[in-house]
Amino acid sequence: MVVVVIRIVDKCWICLGFGSGLGRNDKSKVRNVEEILTIEIKPGWKKGTKITFPDKGNQEPGVIPADLIFVVDEKPHAVFMRDGNDLVLNQEISLVEALTGKTLELTTLDGRNIIIPITEIVKPGYEVIVSNEGMPISKEPRRKGNLRIKFDVKYPSRLTTEQKSDLKRVLGG
Numbered sequence: 579m580v581v582v583v584i585r586i587v588d589k590c591w592i593c594l595g596f597g598s599g600l601g602r603n604d605k606s607k608v609r610n611v612e613e614i615l616t617i618e619i620k621p622g623w624k625k626g627t628k629i630t631f632p633d634k635g636n637q638e639p640g641v642i643p644a645d646l647i648f649v650v651d652e653k654p655h656a657v658f659m660r661d662g663n664d665l666v667l668n669q670e671i672s673l674v675e676a677l678t679g680k681t682l683e684l685t686t687l688d689g690r691n692i693i694i695p696i697t698e699i700v701k702p703g704y705e706v707i708v709s710n711e712g713m714p715i716s717k718e719p720r721r722k723g724n725l726r727i728k729f730d731v732k733y734p735s736r737l738t739t740e741q742k743s744d745l746k747r748v749l750g751g
Contacts, residue, residue: 622714665722676700
């Protein structure tokens with residue numbers, strides 16, 4: 579939730595903007611009023627979503643007030659990137675892990691810990707999709723997008739002669 583306090587310039591309610599208060603020496607034709615506007619941020623709102631408060635912007639006597647419009651922006655996350663309703667995670671793994679498997683332990687955006695076993699051989703461009711672990715879909719509160727895990731295999735920078743022969747023996751090369 580976001581609370582916004584706005585200051586409104588309006589006709590004086592005592593003199594109705596004519597500048598003649600009831601027995602007051604104050605000749606002010608306007609008054610300042612504070613109003614609190616509340617924005618309920620819904621899970622899954624996308625960048626560019628607009629929240630409009632009709633007639634709450636740029637108010638002054640004799641002028642039709644404008645609408646006050648807020649536009650949602652997204653802060654970058656250290657681990658995940660948003661792609662529509664999906665979350666994308668770029669995961670680096672070693673060559674050994676790519677060939678033999680790995681178990682990923684991730685903390686979701688809502689603080690849950692999930693375990694994802696990677697049991698297949700990871701090839702270039704390999705991607706694992708975990709259903710229902712992406713962003714909430716704002717118009718369908720019970721549904722979420724997917725978590726897409728993209729792998730980047732890190733190869734060793736050098737191998738000894740013995741390591742090379744072992745790999746040839748094991749992999750049949």
